[in-house]
Amino acid sequence: MPAPIPVSISTAIMAAGRRLDQRGWVPATAGNFSMKLEAGRIAVTRSGVHKGFLQPEHVMVVDGEGRAEDPALRPSAETLLHCGIYRRFPGAQASLHGHSVANTVLSRRAGACVVLEGYELLKAFPGLETHEARIELPVLDNDQDIARMQRELDRRWDALERDGVAVPPGYLIRGHGVYVWAGSMDGALARLEALEFMLECELMQGRG
Ligand SMILES: CSCCC(=O)C(=O)COP(=O)(O)O
Numbered sequence: 001m002p003a004p005i006p007v008s009i010s011t012a013i014m015a016a017g018r019r020l021d022q023r024g025w026v027p028a029t030a031g032n033f034s035m036k037l038e039a040g041r042i043a044v045t046r047s048g049v050h051k052g053f054l055q056p057e058h059v060m061v062v063d064g065e066g067r068a069e070d071p072a073l074r075p076s077a078e079t080l081l082h083c084g085i086y087r088r089f090p091g092a093q094a095s096l097h098g099h100s101v102a103n104t105v106l107s108r109r110a111g112a113c114v115v116l117e118g119y120e121l122l123k124a125f126p127g128l129e130t131h132e133a134r135i136e137l138p139v140l141d142n143d144q145d146i147a148r149m150q151r152e153l154d155r156r157w158d159a160l161e162r163d164g165v166a167v168p169p170g171y172l173i174r175g176h177g178v179y180v181w182a183g184s185m186d187g188a189l190a191r192l193e194a195l196e197f198m199l200e201c202e203l204m205q206g207r208g
């Protein structure tokens, strides 16, 4: 009998859903969230539910390959992207995906990345201690084949690492949304808010 999801984890995921919903970042049934559990297990939101009204039963468990512990439950359609984050970044404990207007519009306009520079809020990202910094947020083409999209993302991350560039803890999917992650749910929320703030600034300035 697998261990139940700790209440602290489902509570954090439900609270994240309410917070993103208040911001208008999870319209309809958009968005998905996850947190790492013990032994490679992952708590993730179920597919097709409104993320602003999550209940404990809307959070389920998958393994590192995205396989549901309870085969009667359908995990997020984008579960493999959460698995890809935890596989690559051992320090990641929480991962958030939202569909804001800013991330959707800017990712549609962008090339291979969105550049953010000169913002005080860049300091919300690891290793950046001054506004005189720059991040290049990868933009991936959207793909309904999530495994293929994750493979492309791994190629992009590999290339950054080969070039000695620190991989930013987030990326955009064109016309779709954003993923961010951190070592805690609070950390992931802070990064998402900082990122969305900067993307909104770019949008208002007519850039991107
Ligand atoms: C109506 S949103 C389309 C699917 C999506 O992009 C998303 O974020 C939500 O999918 P899920 O399966 O996690 O509910």
Ligand SMILES: [Zn+2]
Pocket (backbone or CB within 6 Å): 030, 031, 032, 078, 097, 099, 176, 177
């Ligand atoms: Zn999505």
